[in-house]
Amino acid sequence: MSLLKVEDLRVSYRRIGMLRAAISREPATFDAVAGVSFEIEAGKTMGLVGESGSGKSTIARTLIGLKRPAAGSIRFDGREIGDAGRTEWARLRREMSMMWQDPIGSLSPRLTVGSLVTEPLKIHGRRVPEGEAARLLKLVGLPPEFAPRYPHQLSGGQARRVGVARALALDPKLLIADEPTAALDMSVQGEVLNLLAEVQRRSGVAILVITHNLNVVRHITDTMAIMYLGRFVEHGTTAEIFERPRHPYTEALLSANLEPDPDRRAERVELSGEVPSPVNRPSGCDFHTRCPHARSDCSDAPPAWSAPGGHGYRCFYPLG
Ligand SMILES: Nc1ncnc2c1ncn2[C@@H]1O[C@H](COP(=O)(O)OP(=O)(O)OP(=O)(O)O)[C@@H](O)[C@H]1O
Numbered sequence: 174m175s176l177l178k179v180e181d182l183r184v185s186y187r188r189i190g191m192l193r194a195a196i197s198r199e200p201a202t203f204d205a206v207a208g209v210s211f212e213i214e215a216g217k218t219m220g221l222v223g224e225s226g227s228g229k230s231t232i233a234r235t236l237i238g239l240k241r242p243a244a245g246s247i248r249f250d251g252r253e254i255g256d257a258g259r260t261e262w263a264r265l266r267r268e269m270s271m272m273w274q275d276p277i278g279s280l281s282p283r284l285t286v287g288s289l290v291t292e293p294l295k296i297h298g299r300r301v302p303e304g305e306a307a308r309l310l311k312l313v314g315l316p317p318e319f320a321p322r323y324p325h326q327l328s329g330g331q332a333r334r335v336g337v338a339r340a341l342a343l344d345p346k347l348l349i350a351d352e353p354t355a356a357l358d359m360s361v362q363g364e365v366l367n368l369l370a371e372v373q374r375r376s377g378v379a380i381l382v383i384t385h386n387l388n389v390v391r392h393i394t395d396t397m398a399i400m401y402l403g404r405f406v407e408h409g410t411t412a413e414i415f416e417r418p419r420h421p422y423t424e425a426l427l428s429a430n431l432e433p434d435p436d437r438r439a440e441r442v443e444l445s446g447e448v449p450s451p452v453n454r455p456s457g458c459d460f461h462t463r464c465p466h467a468r469s470d471c472s473d474a475p476p477a478w479s480a481p482g483g484h485g486y487r488c489f490y491p492l493g
Pocket of ligand 1: 186187205223224225226227228229230231232450451
């Protein structure tokens with residue numbers, strides 16, 4: 174059974190310029206997430222990939238209850254949570270935890286590492302057992318001597334480790350990691366990804382990784398989805414998508430992000446044009462204005478979602 178099941182999720186924001194919208198009779202809101210469906214099984218890792226503004230953080234904020242869905246369903250551990258009230262969220266926040274971007278900035282500068290990692294227990298009114306800080310630090314490969322230090326005394330990689338320890342303090346079922354390797358050197362990036370994989374093996378936590386870095390996705394995820402303008406353009410197992418991308422946008426991202434493979438994808442696919450805004454979607458396929466393979470009818474109507482054998486994509490003319 175899936176731990177998290179999201180169906181046709183829509184999340185909207187108010188447009189800027191309400192008065193203009195009112196006069197021109199445009200809708201007052203726009204969909205930053207426009208009908209997204211996915212599942213994550215217990216103990217598995219999914220990657221959510223897309224350029225800035227594609228809606229990744231909006232999905233994360235909705236999953237953890239900071240934003241209400243406009244429509245659709247979010248089932249977590251068998252229960253609908255899209256309409257959960259305050260009391261239920263108090264419980265859910267113990268079971269879903271979020272690792273924010275910006276390792277050092279997201280840690281309170283006045284608390285020691287020891288207090289930071291045990292703080293979630295205190296917030297949820299739990300007793301902090303003797304030696305708990307040392308146990309949590311050990312879980313993320315830091316010695317107990319780190320407990321009295323302050324965030325500004327940590328390197329980027331150590332701050333990430335403290336972020337992971339803090340996120341695991343309440344033994345959550347789902348961990349949402351927003352750009353877990355941002356601003357880290359390549360070698361430290363690898364360490365943090367290995368740490369997440371190791372922590373998952375030991376605790377069985379499911380992980381949703383949000384990133385624009387395809388190397389991160391390739392390294393640790395089982396399944397992945399590629400977002401464009403608030404919709405999935407492709408979704409499937411990570412192995413399948415890397416082996417055989419079907420959507421031209423996925424192909425372009427793969428060719429831009431990864432070391433070129435001399436045998437297969439030697440050519441880099443350059444995308445032309447600006448990323449459109451979800452406030453003013455193009456007609457037809459969202460991607461046709463930048464697609465190197467677009468044909469004249471791609472602007473007529475939006476393509477439907479096809480999912481032969483479970484590997485889904487949204488394109489009239491998928492790659493072979
Ligand atoms: N509070 C807000 N009010 C209005 N529009 C917003 C708000 N937050 C985000 N948006 C818009 O919603 C869309 C999706 O933004 P979102 O931050 O979810 O994208 P993202 O993929 O997470 O980007 P990034 O990688 O930069 O964090 C964008 O068009 C953005 O401008």
